[in-house]
Amino acid sequence: MRYLVRDRMLAFHEEAWIETEHRQKLYRVDRKLFRLRNTFAVVDVEGRQIAGIVKKALTFHHTLLIKQNGTVVARVSKRAFTLFRDRFTVRLSDGRRLAITGNLWDREFDIQHQGTTLAHISRRWFSIRDVYTVDVLHQPDEILLLVVAVCVDHILQDLKGEKLTNL
Template identity: 70%
Template sequence: MRYLVRDRMFAFHEEAWIETEHREKLYRVNRKFLRLRRTFALVDTRGEHVASIVRKAFTIHHTLLIKQDGELTAKISKKMFTLFGDRFKVRLRDGRRLTIAGNLWDREFDIRHDGTTLAHISRRWFTIRDAYAVDVLSQQDALILLILAVCVDHTLQDAKGDQVTNL
């Protein structure tokens, strides 16, 4: 199933919406800025807190922690040095290890487990800067795959210094 992540430009605080391909809103990503940490809250359409994404401060690798119901669900880290493309490592609570590999310039990434593609993240077909598609091939892991897509996008924007200024 295809999902779209759309950033709201010119909001009083940064937020993004995760929608189905039919424009049905599912989740809102609120970005809260703290002094030493940067926190994102994933909230459903009823306002229920679904997950938190916390950027660890003072780490060598860009590391984000994903928490659901107060428990660590996943840890995602960007590899510092790669010859070709960008690579991320993901460790899930159930012990699975995922890789996210792709190319910043092509704006194409795949989330994989043991050589099987679970999701594909793409900005290629969007001419506007504030939207990208996430094609989820594993519906049982859809929520965590969407959260990982948001993490990858956030990490790459941070790396480029591409911060949106709020009005």
């Protein structure tokens, strides 16, 4: 199933919507409090929280924890130091590890488990609103895969901002 993630860059409270390919709104990613409290939420259209995302403090690399019903279900990390490529790690609470492969800076990447592609993420740069698609190929984990894609995108945005402020 194809989903669209639409960032509202000009919105005061920085939100993104996850929609079907037919533009039916399903989930809202609310980053209003992320800068202050290091957390944001993914809620459905009725306002029920589907997942919480918490930025883990005091780490050498960017780490986001994905929580559902108060329990950590995944940890998305990007190593601070790698020689030739970006290195993301996604560890699920059931012990599985997911790989993020592809061209991360151009937002063309896959989420894989043991060589099987679970989702493909593709970003279009030339639009007023940033939009990227998430093609979920593995249905049972679709919400988790959507949230992982949002986390990877958020970490990359943070890193982009850090590089601009360090110049």
